[in-house]
Amino acid sequence: EVQVLESGGGLVQPGGSLRLSCAASGFTFSSYDMSWVRLAPGKGLEWVSGISGSGATTYYADSVKGRFTISRDNSKNTLYLQMSSLRAEDTAVYYCAKGRYNWKEPDYWGQGTLVTVSS
């Protein structure tokens, strides 16, 4: 059974940093692109970042480019999202998702981890 499990969310002050992790199981992790998608309070889903199976290629939404870094450790079946210079508008539930064909097509999603940026 495919499972992805996020962790690392919490309360952080504006300008602060946080690293999210996503532990994957039930599939050959290195063979699949992965992505992060967020859901802000009262808003719709927003794609944040994607990464190829090898980790060689990464993609970012303009809203997070230069502040967030996606990476993966295929030896640990784990995806990461390093977030810095956090803003109030980054407050959201962050979902890790496995790519169906590529990182642009999430199929299996985790339960999400809440990031709150507030002073």
Added chain:
Amino acid sequence: DIVMTQSPLSLPVTPGEPASISCRSSQSLLHSTGYNFLNWYLQKPGQSPQLLIYLGSNRASGVPDRFRGSGSGTDFTLKISRVEAEDVGVYYCMQAQQTPPTFGPGTKVDIK
């Protein structure tokens, strides 16, 4: 970026009756391969999103056959032949034709 719109944004439904959601994109989602890179997701209350339909009309694994996706180019439809109580939640269409992938605003489906 490709802009996705959905209608209606709110859809009260009666169990056993059909329901339909429309999704439109600002640019064609038809790829040179002949596939439309349009997915449908359902986020049930308190749960994470789940993939219902990919490539416009293909049901994901485990999705009941009462869900059907159709359309091509810029106009797409998700139809539920007979709504069940477990189908409530927010339905999103999403385009995967271009980077960045973008979602529609969501259609909230609840029971009348």
